[in-house]
Amino acid sequence: MRGDRRGCVVKAEQDIIAALRALAGADSAVEASPELEARVRQAFRARQARRKWNRAATWMLAAAAVLIAVLLIRQPHPRPAVVARDPAPAAVADESTTIPVHIAAPVKQRHARSRPPREIVTEFFPLIDAPPPMDRGEVFRVSVTAAAMRTVGLPVAEDRLSDRVQADVLVSEEGLATAIRFVKQE
């Protein structure tokens, strides 16, 4: 009895495998349309074109990055505004052609590459009658015309009066501009 049942199961499995083989045989010649090949080949070409363009764009970007890096290394970096703590009042007693200048102390930098350019600054020239306290207040870096240098007695050629120069303005705690010095960057 059990043997008969097992025999039936085996027979059923053999039959189903035979049925599936028949189906596989019937499908063996089935394949996608020729148009599909044309479509995937087109997709392949489009992908290759995209890849070539991406590669070219990457090279161009890399070249541009190198160029920018070179330019940045060569170009002098602007120096941040220096807060004036000069205790010595500006002396404009002598209005001769000699300009009293001092070289701003170099600031220690972490990397030699990012060192800012050296600055040459004049002494502070008072903008008010009474000499201001030079050790108090804030200094603001501004850009003015060279004509401002004349107002404090510095010599400026006529044809350079409209040139822009940088200056540090000392502003008192009350908010008054009390002194000015001029800056030259090397």
Place this chain on the structure above:
Amino acid sequence: MLPEVLDRASDSMIEMGDAELLERMLAGDETAFTALYRARHAAVYRFALQMTGSVVIAEDVTQEVFIALIEHGRRFDPARGTLASFLYGIARNMVRRRMEKDREVEAIGEFAAEDDVLGDLTRQETIGQVRRAVLSLPGMYREAVVLCDLQDLSYDEAAVALDCPVGTVRSRLNRGRAMLARKLRCGAIAGGVL
């Protein structure tokens, strides 16, 4: 002129192994891609057709599989299995996604054989009944039956394509065959066994 030259070159490349063709294809060689397509597309197409019963979906899936190969061919790892298994794996995911999207494809419903089809496999309609019976199997059993019995993959290859252990492939295949046997015996179906 150029397509003909490409065709001839592709045909001559079919003799090359899958790995070499894939390498050339990834380097931008269209003839290698065409050769690979010609060697492998029919199996992928048949798998999708036998899984879904839809010529339209089978074409779409085949196209998506080869586009995926173009885009992600570098993901193929020969240490994990053959390129055929890799392509079946992609096709299986595409089919599943497509069937989730088009629920009606899945909804083939219960299949009932009109006659004892196992006793007569020569007639075209009988083969059609077997096809419908396969399509009516639940997805996981259908995958095993299609890959192992219709596509003639080894258990190992099917396990790679289905991303499961070989033992799971065996048990799904046995269960799938048993379901088919009951579906194709009209008496059993009439009795509502499945």
